[in-house]
Amino acid sequence: MRSALSAMRRAVDRTAPEQASAQGSAALARPAAVIQVQHVTKTYALGDVAVHALRGIGLTVQRGEYVAIIGASGSGKSTLMHIIGCLDLPTSGRYLLDGIDVAAMSEDELSDVRNRKIGFVFQSFNLIPRTSALQNVELPLVYGGIRSTTERQHRAERALAMVGLGDRLDHQPNELSGGQQQRVAIARALVTNPSIVLADEPTGALDSAATVELLDIFDRLHQSGRTVILITHEADVAARAHRVIRLMDGQIISDDAREGDSSGSRVPATAGKSQP
């Protein structure tokens, strides 16, 4: 199916240092901004009606930032997340990932980007049914062209141990609680060692105890130098982030930095405009 050459290329790409620390990256040739969204719009045709999900978004995220995107349902936050995650393409405007315009990429290149650079965590976990936790976590490595079964298993076990599920390797999704399933999904997102972790309402289906556990994991991911972007409508979840972006009707209405995390332009926080 896949040529050995491209598998080799993928393997070589992955072993290359994916991310230097945020401080060191300034010295490198690659741009410091890992995500640049420029004047992006997205329009869906819903029957005869055109739905404007995004109406000109501009957003820059630096390497190592911890960003929360909040907004009411229908504000376009999921659409923005899908575009950032290379699952969808903008109708107009440009999206640069690591300085490269995704519009210029082929479908297979986008698959490779999703595989290597981005770890996606969904609200509904999205594990493959009837497949053990270990096999679910192994899957990105399979698509990443790692041929050695032992290496895949070893890395998958390590990722699962990192989220505290080292003893649930052979459990199938339906044998795990919601919090455990979401941790499997995070392990799957992390197993290829991506520099960006995207989470679309990761705590939406979890109880408060599981939510705290999960947010601790995201904190650790941020501390290890990864760029973390999560969508939420819960204030306590957004409170963990160092930068909160608020969307309404497909536009950014506020962009609020905290704790002196200093990069990118800032719009002053608009108090009292939190989620109803």
Added chain:
Amino acid sequence: MNRQNVRIALQGIAGNRLRSALTMLGIMIGVGSVILLVAVGNGSAVSIQNSIDSLGTNTLTVFAGGGFFGPGGHSAGTQSQQVTLTAKDVRNLSKSYNAPDLSALSPVDSDGGVTASHDGSTWTASSFEGVYPSYASIENEQLRAGQFISEADLADHAKVVVLGTTAVKSLFGSASDNPIGAQVNFSGTTFTVIGILKSKGSSSIERLDTTALIPATTMQDHYTGTSGGYSEIVASSTSPTTVDAAKSEITSTLASDHDLTTSTASNDFTVESASTLISASTSSSHTFTVLLGAVAAISLLVGGIGVMNIMLVTVTERTREIGIRKAIGARRSDILGQFLVEAVLLSVLGGVLGIGAGIIGSTFKIVGVQPVIALYSVFLAFGFAVLIGLFFGIYPANRAATLRPIDALRYE
């Protein structure tokens, strides 16, 4: 094709056991019936071949008029009413300078409509024939009891008869009787039974067990008369390889006897050899086999449509899973491979089961024919099944592979 694809595909098949089993059943029936029906066709060809072999592959038959397979058909041509095969023909053919490749020959002088009777039982002799002693060896006739007509019987115009088992059964009540020495009346003339022929079975195509044989000389005396001709002459060549040479020697000898050219001789007499029968029966049984195979191939095609149907359902059902796989980095070819392998595995497993079913089914006799498996049909059916899986799998698999990840993820 990587091993991971096979594993993922096997999980997909195992995830829906009943549906997978039913899909495989379709392919299994298709492959099994191709193998079985071709085996039935092949089996009937083999049994015809065997009965031709039992007649002797070096046997030749000269028919008066157009032959069985020649122009005009047996006794249907205008020439057939005339006497064409005479005692002189037999004498000429016996001379080795005329026909060096003939080892034996015998006229067959038959009289239809003769009724035999014994002790109140009667039997209409459908094949009452006057022959020479050499007839037994030419036609491969074996005796169960007594002896065949001898040269002395022929010279003496003896009133002796050799009976087939059907005749024995009709006249004496039981087919296993050995009524040697019994007196049987054939339309007013009484004959002594001197031999009983071994049964040739019902599958034999030419001489059935309904025969009653008497010396050719006696036949002319009492029934057909000296002026009459023979309806047939049977002969054997010196070996199976000289059949064709013997055939042309007979043709040229008889043609010069009858003042005919070899091209007009076909209306006067016809020479058939076992090889003529073989090629005629081979071509008819070949047609039969092809017809059976084609019917079975249609069921294999229907099985293939079943595979496509199930794969389309599977792709729709697992749209979300496809979206997840794409979201975590599966390329188009990964998804294509996964579903294609699944479709091919379904038909391969069905094909293997079908081969098993075909082989088991062939051990039973079907409508009186013992099936003989043709090896080519096994490979053909299995290969066809794999191709069908590939062909009918490509469309659903491609449909899965070209789904946009976001659409697949949103699918409910």
